[in-house]
Amino acid sequence: MPRPLAVLPCLLLPLLLQAEEPADPGLLKTLAGRAQEELRGSSVTLGAGYIQGTFKATKAGTPGNAQLTDNGKANLLLDYQGREKALARVPMKNGAFLLGWNLTATAGQFTADRQLVNSAFTGTNLGTSVKGQYAAVAPSLFLRMGPLYPGTEIYWSFGAGLGVAAAKYQGTAQFGGSAGPVLNASPGGGVKPALFETAFWQLDLGHWVVVFNSKYFLIRDANFSSTSYEVYGLSAGYRITF
């Protein structure tokens, strides 16, 4: 499923929106002041949504791979966003284009008990199941534009982050389709380090947010050639800034 988007648009936008005339120092100070006003403090977003998570593993010498999903489910949204820092601000007809970064953190648990055999999304119950937990943190680059209409607080934002995570899981997974071997998904047990990628596409309506979010964990597990867990979904929530 969708991995985090490349940050290329973030890098292109400031070039396209260059002011035509060189700004004087006073104007730069004003713009810097406005950018500070538009930045948000630390926040927690609480809400609910619909997500699908998939656990994948490959093992040298074992045919095929193992893919287990949850077939999609309702889920609580709980995300932490650190205080925002501005990298660039470009005035627009309404408001501004803001390029910034912050720290994002997330934690959750999952149960993937449907094997993907004949479908890319809908798994089959083969009696296997992998349950796990994760916690992750990543510096994220974001851009935010708006407001869309004068006098409103409608903003569109997009961002991507790359960071680290810790994951723990256990259970069994069937490799190579429905006739392959069933292996212990975590024979060594314990907490494993992971590379964490995240991306979001968000519409802000005041304190309310509608967000498409994807999270990808590339887990380092000595028992397998590769192990990953990815989750994506659409959620709505309320942002509490402090």
Add this chain to the structure above:
Amino acid sequence: MRIQTGWLLACFLTGALCAGPANGFGLTLGGVSGSQGGVTSSGLSLGGDAQFAANDAWSLNPFLMVSFESISGSTRKVSDNMGGVQFRRWFGPVYVGPQLFFHDRLFSGGGSVQSSQYGPGVGAVVGWEGAGGFSVGAQVDALEGQFLNSGDRRNAVRAYVGYRWR
């Protein structure tokens, strides 16, 4: 400069036909035709975007699009879903520009989604948007492939009409 002067003159003469970029939500409805590895498909395209005008010459349009397509000579269906950003350069009411996007294409048959392909893509967009909010447009979606895979890539053309709430 000559082009902009021409558009200003055209706008002066045609009045309401000229708009330029204005902020607002928009919806589009039209058709799509795609080709991948010699296999063609066609069907319906739906889209939505938010237009953020940087100035009178440029706008940034984050967009979402979905399609519902039938594959030629097959009972299978394909749905190409995209999220991206268009960089529109405006000449009066007419715009043209590149787009960057991420797509997730779903192939279905027999009542279930059988496979998907996802990854980045590029393209170009051209269109006209009137002061009343109505618009017509077309875009090319190119090089849609599987992430980090050099296999067959899809190219498609979409044409649509739309409306923007300014």
